Amino acid sequence: MAGGDVRHSRQGFSAVEMADVFSREKRSAVMSAIRSSGNKTTELRLVRSMRLAGITGWRRGSRLEGRPDFVFPSEKLAVFVDGCFWHGCSRCYSRPKTNQAFWDDKIRNNRARDSRVDRKLKHLGWRVLRLWEHELRNKRAGFALNRIRRRLAR
Numbered sequence: 001m002a003g004g005d006v007r008h009s010r011q012g013f014s015a016v017e018m019a020d021v022f023s024r025e026k027r028s029a030v031m032s033a034i035r036s037s038g039n040k041t042t043e044l045r046l047v048r049s050m051r052l053a054g055i056t057g058w059r060r061g062s063r064l065e066g067r068p069d070f071v072f073p074s075e076k077l078a079v080f081v082d083g084c085f086w087h088g089c090s091r092c093y094s095r096p097k098t099n100q101a102f103w104d105d106k107i108r109n110n111r112a113r114d115s116r117v118d119r120k121l122k123h124l125g126w127r128v129l130r131l132w133e134h135e136l137r138n139k140r141a142g143f144a145l146n147r148i149r150r151r152l153a154r
């Protein structure tokens with residue numbers, strides 16, 4: 001999911017091609033592979049940016065509700081990096097032309113789960129910051145880091 005076309009995974013499948021080529025079972029396996037690999041790349045980009053910016057106190061691999069990508073335990077701040085396609089970014093999401101019911105359902109479920117996770121974390125006393133994948137692309141990473149800094153300062 002790098003680059004301008006958010007529907008293209010790093011493996012080179014577009015969501016549309018995937019939906020056409022794979023059976024439902026296979027598709028679901030392929031999607032989860034793409035999902036974790038896409039997340040990982042974006043996460044690593046944020047790791048690098050935070051290190052360069054001198055932002056400290058974060059941990060990865062948290063087992064908190066929703067598995068936040070980063071947590072700042074002292075500040076009780078949970079940070080998620082949401083993929084623009086999978087989480088239906090209003091700026092980047094482009095609806096696939098085929099299997100629309102399938103994709104609409106998928107994205108709607110993902111968004112509903114995000115809201116549930118946010119509510120649960122807040123209930124547990126955590127603050128939640130969600131960054132979009134597009135906010136971490138090259139020149140924009142600075143804005144994402146500022147969002148993190150502002151939340152940490154509060």
Ligand SMILES: [Zn+2]
Binds near residue numbers: 091092093132
């Ligand atoms: Zn986006």
